[in-house]
Amino acid sequence: MSETMLSEKRCVPCEGGVPRLDRATAGEMIKQVPGWSLNDDVTRVNRTFSFKSFAQAQRFANAVAELAEAQFHHPEITFGWGFCTVMFQTRKIRGLHENDFIMAAKLNDLYEQQPSQ
Numbered sequence: 001m002s003e004t005m006l007s008e009k010r011c012v013p014c015e016g017g018v019p020r021l022d023r024a025t026a027g028e029m030i031k032q033v034p035g036w037s038l039n040d041d042v043t044r045v046n047r048t049f050s051f052k053s054f055a056q057a058q059r060f061a062n063a064v065a066e067l068a069e070a071q072f073h074h075p076e077i078t079f080g081w082g083f084c085t086v087m088f089q090t091r092k093i094r095g096l097h098e099n100d101f102i103m104a105a106k107l108n109d110l111y112e113q114q115p116s117q
Helices: 023-030 054-071 098-112
Strands: 045-050 076-080 083-088
Touching: 023 098, 045 098, 054 076, 054 083, 054 098, 083 098
Parallel strands: none
Antiparallel strands: 045 083, 076 083
């Protein structure tokens, strides 16, 4: 992977036919996105963000959706009072791709910009 910080990269369309990241590569990449976790079979990454209210969690979920549209890489989002959980998987390959980690890094930056969580 490139030396460029993940959050500065743009997602590239994944048409399938590319291999998903192996356990070792995903294990190295997860270190670049603090707070995110790999699932046991290394096919998804997720993080739960904490907030002080339902409205803050909803605003964050909406901001995540806008960023996902701009990058054309869409997560599963669940939110409620005080939390927003985001999960990424590249569905075309049923596993992880660099795009999933790019988006995780971008969401970490977005979260840091939120007013007092």
